[in-house]
Amino acid sequence: MTKFTRFSLAMMLTLTTCVALAAPPAKQTPSSEQDIKAALSGGVPGDRWKEGLLFEGVKPMPWLKSAANWFPGTEEIQPEEMRVTFMGTSPSIRPGQMNTSIFVELGNGDKFVFDMGEGAVSNYVAARVALNQINHVFITHLHVDHFGSLPYLWMFGTWAGGWHEQLTVHGPSGRTPEYGTQAMVDGMKKMLGWHIDAFSVFPVGKGWDIKVNEFDFRDNGGVVYEENGVKVTHWQRSHAKDGASGYRLDWNDMCFVWTGDGRPSELDIKYAKGCDLYVTEMQAELMEISSGVQGVPPFLGRYTVDTHHTPAYAAGYLANQIKPRMFMTTHMAFDPYQNEESVAEVREHWKGPFHFGAPDGIVVNMTKDLVWVREGILPDFPNNRSPQFDFSNGQLVVPLPPTTREEIQEPFVREQQIDPKKYYPEGYHPVLLEDWPVKSDLVVPLDTMPPSLTNGMGEEWRLKQKNLEKLGKE
Ligand SMILES: [Zn+2]
Ligand SMILES: [Zn+2]
Numbered sequence: 144m145t146k147f148t149r150f151s152l153a154m155m156l157t158l159t160t161c162v163a164l165a166a167p168p169a170k171q172t173p174s175s176e177q178d179i180k181a182a183l184s185g186g187v188p189g190d191r192w193k194e195g196l197l198f199e200g201v202k203p204m205p206w207l208k209s210a211a212n213w214f215p216g217t218e219e220i221q222p223e224e225m226r227v228t229f230m231g232t233s234p235s236i237r238p239g240q241m242n243t244s245i246f247v248e249l250g251n252g253d254k255f256v257f258d259m260g261e262g263a264v265s266n267y268v269a270a271r272v273a274l275n276q277i278n279h280v281f282i283t284h285l286h287v288d289h290f291g292s293l294p295y296l297w298m299f300g301t302w303a304g305g306w307h308e309q310l311t312v313h314g315p316s317g318r319t320p321e322y323g324t325q326a327m328v329d330g331m332k333k334m335l336g337w338h339i340d341a342f343s344v345f346p347v348g349k350g351w352d353i354k355v356n357e358f359d360f361r362d363n364g365g366v367v368y369e370e371n372g373v374k375v376t377h378w379q380r381s382h383a384k385d386g387a388s389g390y391r392l393d394w395n396d397m398c399f400v401w402t403g404d405g406r407p408s409e410l411d412i413k414y415a416k417g418c419d420l421y422v423t424e425m426q427a428e429l430m431e432i433s434s435g436v437q438g439v440p441p442f443l444g445r446y447t448v449d450t451h452h453t454p455a456y457a458a459g460y461l462a463n464q465i466k467p468r469m470f471m472t473t474h475m476a477f478d479p480y481q482n483e484e485s486v487a488e489v490r491e492h493w494k495g496p497f498h499f500g501a502p503d504g505i506v507v508n509m510t511k512d513l514v515w516v517r518e519g520i521l522p523d524f525p526n527n528r529s530p531q532f533d534f535s536n537g538q539l540v541v542p543l544p545p546t547t548r549e550e551i552q553e554p555f556v557r558e559q560q561i562d563p564k565k566y567y568p569e570g571y572h573p574v575l576l577e578d579w580p581v582k583s584d585l586v587v588p589l590d591t592m593p594p595s596l597t598n599g600m601g602e603e604w605r606l607k608q609k610n611l612e613k614l615g616k617e
Contacts, residue, residue, distance in 0.1 A: 196496070198495060198496045200468060200513055200514060201468075201469070201496050201513075201514055201515065202513050202515060203508075203513075203515045203517075204221075204224075204508055204510065204513050204515060206218065206219075206221060207508065207515065207517075209517075210515070210517070211518070212517055212518055212519070212520050213504075213506040213517045213518070213519040213520065214519075214520050215269065215270045215271040215519065215520075215521065215525075216271040216528075219606055220248055220250055220606070220610070221510070221610070222250040222251070222610040222611075222613040222614045223250050223395060223510050223511065223614070224249075224250045224508060224509065224510050225247065225248070225249055225250070225394065225395070225397050225399065225420075225508075225509045225510075226247075226248045226506065226507065226508055226509070227245060227246070227247050227248075227399060227420060227422075227506070227507040227509070228245070228246040228248075228270055228504070228505070228506045228507075228519065229244075229245055229246075229473055229500045229501065229503060229504065229505040229506070230244040230245065230246050230263045230266040230267055230270065230503060230504075231243045231244035231260040231261075231262060231263035231266065231292075231503060232473045232474065232475070232477065232500060232501035232503050232505070233474065233475065233476060233477070233501065233502075234288045234474055235476065236260070236261055236262050239477075239502050239503060240476075240477060240501065240502050240503055241260060241261065241262035241263045241265065241266055241503055242261040242262055242263060242287075242288040242289070242292070243258045243260040243263070243288060243289055243424075243473065243474050244256060244257070244258050244259050244260050244263035244266070244267075244292070245257040245258065245401050245422065245500070246267065246270070246272065247392060247399055249373065249394055249395070250395070250610050250614065251371055251372070251373075251394075251395075251607070251610065251611060251614065252603070252606070252607030252610060252611065253370075253371055253373055253394075254272075254276055254277065254278075254279075255279050255280075255281065255373075255375070255392065256277050256279065256280045256281065257280075257281050257283070257390060257401045258280075258281070258282060258283055258290065258401070258403065259280050259282070259289070259290055259291070259292045259293050259296060260288045260289055260290070260291055260292060261287065261288065261291030262292065263292050264292045264295050264296055264299075266503050266504065266521060268525055268527055268528075269504075269521035269522055269523075269525040270504070270519065270521060271525070271528045272528065273303065273304065273527070273528040273529065273530050273531045273603075274299055274300035274303045274304075274305065274527075274530075275300055275301075275303055275304040275305040275306075275308075275530045275531060275532075276531050277296060277310070278308045278309070278310060278311060279311050279313065279368070280293065280296070280310065280311070280312050280313065281313045281314065281367065281368075281375065281390050282312060282313065282314035282315075282324060282327075283314075283315075283380070283387060283388055283389065283390065283401070283402075283403025283404065284314075284315065284380070284382055284386060284387035284388065284403055284404060285314070285317075285322070285324070285327050285386065286404065289403070289404075290327070293312070293331060294331055294334065294335055294338075296310070297310055297331075297335070297353060298335060298338050298339070298342060300350075301342065301345075301347055301350030301351065302342055302345055303527065303530050304530025304531070304532065304600075305348075305350045305530075306346055306347065306348030306349060306350055306540075306541070306542050307348055307349060307532070307533070307540070308349065309349045309350070309352040309353060309354050310350075310353050310354070311353075311354040311355075311356055312324060312328055312353065312354070312355050313355075313356040313357075313358070313367050313368060313375070314327070314355070314356075314357060314358075314388075315357070315358060315359075315360035315377070315386045315387065315388045316357050316358065316359050316360050316386065317360070317385060317386040318385040318386065322384075322385075322386055323357050323386065324355055324357045325355045325357045328353060328355045332353070339351060340546070340551055341551065343544060343545040344544050344546055344548055344551070344579070345544050346541050346542045346543070346544055347542060347544065347545055348542035356368070358377060360377075360379055360385060360386050360387075360388055362377075363377075363378045363379055363410060363414070364376055364378060364414060365377055367390070372394055372395065373392065373393070373394045374392070374393045375390055375391065375392045375393075376390070376391045376393075376414065377389065377390055377391075378391075378410045378411075378413070378414040379410060380402060380403055380404065380405030380406075380408065380410075380411075381405050381406040381408050382403070382404045382405040382406070382451055383450050383451050387403060387404060387405055388403060389401065389403050389405070389410075389411060389415070391414055391415060391418060395511070396511055397419050397420075397509060397510075398417075398418040398419050398420070399418070399419070399420045399422070400414075400415040400418045400420070400421045400422060400423075400465075400467075401422050402415070402422065402423040402424060403424070404424050404451060404452060404474065405424075405451070405452070405453065406450075406451070406452065406453065406457075407454075407457035407458075407460065407461055411423070411461055411465070412461065412464045412465060415461075415465045415467075416464070416465055416466075417465065417466060417467075418465060418467050419467060419468045419469070419509060419514070420467060420468065420469050420471065420507060420509055420514065421461075421462060421465050421467035421469075421471070422471045422472070422473055422500055423458050423461060423462075423471075423472055423473075424452060424453055424472070424473060424474035425452075425453055425454075425455050425458040425472035425473075425474070425485065425489070426448045426452045426453065426454055426455065426475065427454075427455045427475070427476075427481045427484050427485040427488060428454055428455060428456065428484075428488060429480075429481050429484055430444045430445050430448075432480065432481070433476070433481065436478075436480060454488070455472075455484075455485050455488035455489050456488050456489075456491055456492070458472055458488075458489055458493075459488060459489035459490060459491050459492035459493040460491075460492045460493075462489070462492070462493035462495070462497070463492040463493045463494075466495070467495075467496075468509075468514050469496045469497075469498065469507065469509070469514045470489075470493060470495060470496060470497045470498075471497070471499065471500040471505075471507070471516070472485070472489070472497075472499060472500060472501070473499070473500030473501050475499070475501055476501075477499065477501040477502040482499070485499075496514070498516040503521065504518060504519030504520070504521045505517070505518060505519065506518075506519045529596075529599040529600050530600060531601075531602065531603040531604065532600050532601065532604065533604050534597075534600075534601045534604050535604070537588060537589050537590075538586055538587060538588055538589065539586075539587045539589065539592060539596075539600070540585070540586050540587075541584065541585040541586075541587070542584050543579070543581070543582070543584050543585075544579050547578070547579070548577075563575065589601075
């Protein structure tokens with residue numbers, strides 16, 4: 144035993160002794176009812192006046208572990224709940240603000256991604272979302288800050304267990320076919336040719352069968368998706384070029400809107416009217432200051448906003464027309480020098496509940512009665528969550544990889560690999576897994592799997608069963 148551990152042990156023993164010897168607190172005479180009331184509710188509005196966020200229905204739910212912060216993996220989504228997390232919040236990518244992406248989770252187990260900007264994957268990982276849980280991505284338009292993470296999500300999501308359900312990309316058509324979502328995905332497939340073939344030495348299953356649901360961008364109010372009581376509709380946004388859309392998701396008598404990018408328009412009011420959670424992009428009117436800070440010529444900022452975006456005054460105007468239970472803005476710089484100004488501009492028109500959907504990790508919990516917004520605490524060095532599987536059939540099925548190294552690599556370079564005996568220490572002889580160990584799909588009954596795997600990979604499936612059961616009972 145080293146000197147140090149002996150010392151710590153002695154300390155611990157002393158501490159334990161102290162705790163054991165401490166007397167229970169003595170009982171004292173209670174204060175008067177009046178004093179207790181004055182101390183516990185003094186300065187608290189009650190029904191007497193309104194302060195800051197005391198709008199009706201804006202309140203933390205009892206099942207939240209903390210009203211101030213959200214810690215990923217510590218709260219189960221409730222059967223009736225919608226949870227919305229901002230995974231990317233800015234058109235200018237930087238640590239703390241990845242490109243735009245919004246994650247919507249429903250109490251029935253469904254999950255949807257709205258836009259998938261560059262870098263956003265890191266926040267999904269930090270929020271303990273396994274990449275194979277993402278099966279539906281709705282792209283508002285084809286500016287790269289709204290879909291840049293798609294290649295990574297597709298390739299590594301397949302590697303990480305995306306074998307049984309294909310990835311579906313929903314998005315608008317363009318005015319001509321080459322500008323539509325299908326054309327973008329076709330181009331992405333081409334760009335990923337090497338990667339797809341390379342990763343085909345792994346299990347793939349349905350992973351490579353990416354599906355595109357391209358809708359006519361002019362079909363305002365059209366339904367993009369309708370399943371399990373979830374309906375997603377779309378409308379046109381004015382974003383300098385045809386083929387930009389806003390989305391509205393309706394489920395369980397609740398509604399979420401993400402406008403994507405665009406100029407304020409009468410269509411926004413028409414299709415988002417009365418929605419519970421209305422999220423729009425926003426740019427503050429600070430061209431001179433922000434050009435001073437960022438070094439961008441003011442006319443470039445002005446021209447970009449006036450042709451493409453929603454000024455903060457307009458955001459407030461729209462909110463006041465739409466009258467959501469919670470209004471949020473994202474796709475914006477979250478900077479001390481402009482946050483107060485942004486709020487002031489929004490407040491010119493909208494006096495109701497308002498919160499920034501920025502920086503990354505802001506999370507919204509919503510039920511029919513309550514809505515609450517918190518800052519999520521996303522770790523810098525998270526580990527991946529284990530892939531999540533539907534274990535209804537009592538099995539884990541691992542598809543046979545479509546190809547082998549021999550098929551995609553000439554022998555020469557493999558033969559140049561250093562003999563492992565030269566670098567492994569003496570007496571250490573790992574059995575290298577150089578060939579896929581089985582010749583067909585691997586089917587593993589759950590009861591033959593180590594509990595650590597069954598538990599980790601079945602978490603979401605079990606939660607979904609539990610919630611569906613509760614929903615069915617009500
Ligand atoms: Zn954008
Ligand atoms: Zn855009």
